[in-house]
Amino acid sequence: MDDSELVRAAQSGAIGALGTLLTRHRPGMTAVAVSVLGAGPDAEDAVQDATTTALARIGDVRDPAAIGPWLRQVVRNACRTQLRTRRALPLDDHLYDALPSTEPDPAVLLEQHANRDWVWRALEDLSPPLRLVMMLRHFSGVTTYEDIATACGVPVGTVRSRLAKARGQLSARLLATADDPYGDVAAQTAVRRREVEEVLDGAARGTLNDVLAAYWRPDAKYSWSGGGGDTTSFLRAMYQDIEDGVRGRVTNVLSSRDVAVCEIDLTSPPEDPFHCPPAVVWIQHLQAGRTSSLHLFHPRRSAQAVPA
Known part of the structure; x- marks a missing residue:
């Protein structure tokens, strides 16, 4: 042809x-x-x-x-x-916030086309480390190599090599899976988004322990840039944020079979407008649909639209 x-x-x-x-x-x-x-x-x-x-x-x-x-x-x-x-941005790429994107968000565009399911079907065939860097780089607000490296806990050079390897594998898988049936990515993402929103709502209502029991594994791990812990640590942190007047709003969710990324805008209390960073990213690893680990990461710029 x-x-x-x-x-x-x-x-x-x-x-x-x-x-x-x-x-x-x-x-x-x-x-x-x-x-x-x-x-x-x-x-x-x-x-x-x-x-x-x-x-x-x-x-x-x-x-x-x-x-x-x-x-x-x-x-x-x-x-x-x-x-x-x-x-x-010759020195400090987190100032990219000052440059509004003139192109639509690729993730939004893909949501409007059947191609979305094809791409995500191919992404599912990548290993979780390769899939995660692709999800962050091309479909989230965490796009700089430095931020991706921090989010994944690896050097910048590893991020570059993983992206290069992932792109090669993704191109091959797109061709190989062109005629395969695809799952409904929108439905899968909606399930994960609802779960995260219930977690935030549970923290505000004081019922977070029940919510986590429904969605998290009993041995789930929780980590952030300053350390790590378990479900109890996450409960304490969430309830402390609520007590301090911090509120969160889900802005973007990316969900694959065993890795999910959730971007949340944070609002500080009026009396302390700089209490917390403007955004947080949750990186969830899943087993049989339940969270086995959650890594919390504050990007250096607000998690907004992906630069074109």
């Missing part, structure tokens, strides 16, 4: 056709990224970001015969975004 036929098939819902298009044009996309950013992880990031955009926006292509130039332009846009970020 030529490009035009593949584009029309992809726009009609043939995910395998979309995978073939992306594979066919990936060398050209990579060449554009390298010409702008140089060889290395930044170019790889630009190609991956462009691929995510293409997955979500294939329906916007008006001239199927021009899919190659369209994909390369998407890459150039991703490169320009990276260059703007470099100039604005």
